[in-house]
Amino acid sequence: MLDVSQSQARPPDDTPVEAVPVIEVAGLSKSFGANTVLRDISLKVHKSETVCLLGPSGSGKSTLLRCMNWLEEPDGGAVLLAGQRIGIRPGGSVRMSDGDLAAVRTRIGMVFQHFALWPHMTVLQNVMEAPLHVLKRDKAEVRREAEALLQRVGLADKMDAFPTRLSGGQKQRVGIARSLAMKPDVILFDEPTSSLDPELVGEVLNVMQSLARDGLTMVVVTHEMSFARDVANRVVFMDGGYVVETGTPDEFFSAPKSERARQFLARYTRG
Amino acid sequence: MNEFAIVWQHRDLIVEGFENTLVIVIVASICSLVLGALLAIPLMARRAAVRRIATAYVDTMRCVPFLLFVYLLYFGFPSIGLRFDNWSAGVIALILYNAAYMGELLRAAWAGLPKEQIEAGLAFGFSGWYLFRRIILPPVLFSALPLIGNQLIQIVKDSAFLTVIAVAELTHQATSLQTTYFVPFASFIAAVLLYWMTCVSIESTIAYANRYAEERR
Numbered sequence: 001m002l003d004v005s006q007s008q009a010r011p012p013d014d015t016p017v018e019a020v021p022v023i024e025v026a027g028l029s030k031s032f033g034a035n036t037v038l039r040d041i042s043l044k045v046h047k048s049e050t051v052c053l054l055g056p057s058g059s060g061k062s063t064l065l066r067c068m069n070w071l072e073e074p075d076g077g078a079v080l081l082a083g084q085r086i087g088i089r090p091g092g093s094v095r096m097s098d099g100d101l102a103a104v105r106t107r108i109g110m111v112f113q114h115f116a117l118w119p120h121m122t123v124l125q126n127v128m129e130a131p132l133h134v135l136k137r138d139k140a141e142v143r144r145e146a147e148a149l150l151q152r153v154g155l156a157d158k159m160d161a162f163p164t165r166l167s168g169g170q171k172q173r174v175g176i177a178r179s180l181a182m183k184p185d186v187i188l189f190d191e192p193t194s195s196l197d198p199e200l201v202g203e204v205l206n207v208m209q210s211l212a213r214d215g216l217t218m219v220v221v222t223h224e225m226s227f228a229r230d231v232a233n234r235v236v237f238m239d240g241g242y243v244v245e246t247g248t249p250d251e252f253f254s255a256p257k258s259e260r261a262r263q264f265l266a267r268y269t270r271g
Numbered sequence: 272m273n274e275f276a277i278v279w280q281h282r283d284l285i286v287e288g289f290e291n292t293l294v295i296v297i298v299a300s301i302c303s304l305v306l307g308a309l310l311a312i313p314l315m316a317r318r319a320a321v322r323r324i325a326t327a328y329v330d331t332m333r334c335v336p337f338l339l340f341v342y343l344l345y346f347g348f349p350s351i352g353l354r355f356d357n358w359s360a361g362v363i364a365l366i367l368y369n370a371a372y373m374g375e376l377l378r379a380a381w382a383g384l385p386k387e388q389i390e391a392g393l394a395f396g397f398s399g400w401y402l403f404r405r406i407i408l409p410p411v412l413f414s415a416l417p418l419i420g421n422q423l424i425q426i427v428k429d430s431a432f433l434t435v436i437a438v439a440e441l442t443h444q445a446t447s448l449q450t451t452y453f454v455p456f457a458s459f460i461a462a463v464l465l466y467w468m469t470c471v472s473i474e475s476t477i478a479y480a481n482r483y484a485e486e487r488r
Contacts, residue, residue, distance in 0.1 A: 071390055098398040106396035116387035120409040120487040130395035133405055162486045182395065 020083045022047050022186045022217045023068060023108070028077035030063055037063045038074070039241040045186065048215040052228040052249075055238035056264060061221045062113075064238070065188050068219065069108040070101055081107060082185065106134055109179030109187035113194050115171040117163040117178070123150065124159040127178045135182070142181070149177040153207050169200030176207055180216075187211075189220040225268050229253050237261050274457035281448055285458070288444025289465050295430050295440055296469070299365035300423050306366065307373025308408060314378040325374070332371030338432050340364050345436045361433035369426050376422065380415035381407060413484040420477030424470050431466075441465055 021044040030038040037060045045051050053061040066072040068079055070087040073095070078085050086104045089096055096104070117126050127146040131137050150156055153173040163171055172192055179187050189208070193201045205227050212218060212231045222228060228235050229249045236246045237258070244258050256262050278285065313325035332340075345360040355363065384407070392406035412419070434443035445462035449455040 069394055071394060102393070102396045102398035105394055108394070110391070110394040112387050112391060114385070114387050116385070116391035118388055118391070118406060118410070120413060129405070130397070133401060134396040164486050164488070178395075 019046060021045055021080070022049075022082060023219070024080040024083075025064070025068060026078045026080065028064070028067055028074050028079065030060075030067060030072060030074045030076075037241050038067070041077070041238075041241075041243055043236060043243070043246075045217060045219055047217055049233045050212040050216075050218045050220065050231055052232040052235045053219065053221045053238060054223075054225075054228060054235055054264075055244075059238040060241040061238050062190055065190050065219060065221050068188055069105050069110060071110075102134070106130070106182055107185045109182055109184035111172070111175045111179055111187060111189045111192050113191040115163070115168070115175050115195075117171055117174055119163050122160050122162055123155060123166070123174050126163065126174055127181045130178070131181050146177070146181055149180050150174075153177045154203070167200060168196045169203045172196065172204045173207055176204070176211075180211075186217040186219065189218060189222070191221050191223070193222065193224055223268075225253070225265075237264070239264070274454040277452050277454045278448065278457040278461050281452070284444045284448050285441070285461055285465070288439060288441040288462075291439050291444075292427075292430055292441040292465075293469070295362055295365065295433070295438070296423075296427050298362055299369060299426050299430070302366045303369035303373050303422075303426065304419065306370035307375075307377055308412075310370055310374030311377040311381055311411070312403060314374055315381055329371045329375050332368050333375070335368075337364070337368055337429050338435065340368055341432055341436060357433075357436040357438050361430075361436055361438045365426060365429055365433075368429065369422060372422050372425070373419070376415055376418045377411055380411045380418070383414065384410055410488060413488045416477060416481050416484050420473060423473050423477075427466060427469050427473070 023045045025041055025043040028038055028041040029036070041060075041064055043051070043064075053064065055061050063072055067074045070079065073087065079087060081104060087096055087101065088094065089100075095101075118129065121129060124143075124146055127149060128139075128142050131142045131145075132139060147156070147159065150159055153176055155170060155173055155177070158166060158170060158174075163174070166174065175192075176187075192208070193204050196204065201224065205224060208218070208220070208227070209231050220227075220232070232249050234246060235249050235252045237244050237252065237256075237260075239260050244260050245252070245256065247257075251257075252261065253265065256265055310325060310329070313321045314329070316322045316325070335343075341361065341364045344355065344364045345357060348355070348360075388410070389402075389407060392402050397406055430440055431442040433440050434446060437443065441462050445458045449458040452458075
């Protein structure tokens with residue numbers, strides 16, 4: 001088993017609780033034309049936390065996630081990675097160069113709804129690609145780690161297959177291994193199980209659950225309520241571009257504070 | 272003596288023309304594909320001004336008859352101080368002309384790629400040339416393969432126009448053989464056969480490459 005906690009070690013017990021968040025969103029807003037998708041969103045994610053973003057479709061949760069690595073450029077507010085503002089040059093309001101932004105993004109992993117594997121590369125090449133060609137790391141070492149990661153997500157026998165030969169669940173596990181290979185500070189999961197057949201959802205959630213246990217910092221947009229309840233340290237419920245409420249899974253699922261969350265949960269728990 | 276026997280007797284002329292055609296086609300194919308790939312970058316640029324300039328080039332090339340373009344390069348350009356020998360003029364014309372088509376078909380393939388796999392490249396820290404070279408270009412080439420094949424065949428056929436500036440390619444040699452020995456049927460049939468063989472080889476190479484590309488897209 002590969003130790004993902006290298007860069008993700010749990011804070012020692014004497015660490016003050018209010019450490020610098022791994023990733024923080026402050027007063028973020030975003031519109032697409034006349035359509036305001038995010039309104040003054042603030043959110044802190046601390047080391048080794050798993051935060052689930054919940055909410056109905058169109059509530060802005062995927063857009064929020066995509067703003068966190070600047071795949072979408074927010075209109076206002078800030079995103080901070082380990083306390084450093086990203087996307088905007090220090091001290092100004094000028095956008096970072098593409099190269100600087102790319103360097104920041106190497107520290108933020110992402111897992112996509114539709115997997116977004118690179119189809120022209122084998123599974124192993126997909127996992128090795130960015131460590132090798134972005135981080136310019138040693139090939140033998142990258143290969144060793146990539147093989148160990150694929151072992152960990154149960155795909156040791158698929159290393160030389162091309163993505164088109166894999167099931168959705170397998171593709172997504174490659175997507176997760178590909179993110180882990182960068183040893184990022186945090187991984188963003190954008191509805192990682194939404195395009196999977198129901199019987200394949202479990203294998204992906206199991207991997208994610210084990211990552212959470214190992215202390216990986218994760219932000220997960222999901223519709224899997226049981227995952228949020230069992231794995232998240234905190235859930236953030238969004239609707240209409242606002243954060244409506246946030247709390248521990250226990251608080252949220254057993255006693256939601258807002259009417260909107262109650263309606264939302266009623267729809268999901270009805271089955 | 273019958274026509275075909277005469278052509279066979281002077282086959283070295285035809286063979287020379289065929290070899291020249293192959294060299295012209297290979298050079299023009301490689302260069303126009305590379306140039307076309309580079310041209311796809313401004314065609315897909317974020318900045319509208321860059322995109323417009325590249326699009327104007329493509330549109331111009333697509334609206335000029337190739338024959339006229341060859342005339343312009345070889346006979347017209349010396350008036351503005353640009354003088355090429357007939358070989359250079361011919362090959363440059365083929366490259367510039369077909370690069371526009373290659374650029375446009377690669378642009379279309381690029382626009383048709385699933386957006387997420389390019390975003391994944393960005394999210395993993397690729398940018399600029401590396402993003403293009405490692406994440407965008409390979410799947411673009413794989414998906415555009417059949418169209419690239421068509422364009423290569425177009426290059427073979429366009430190369431025949433270079434006879435008008437006396438480049439000793441296959442059509443030119445076949446023409447001179449027939450005017451010297453009055454064997455139009457046999458010499459043209461010989462040329463047609465060789466063009467046909469060239470195109471069939473291109474098609475089967477592309478079909479083979481397509482099987483390779485199949486599981487990579």
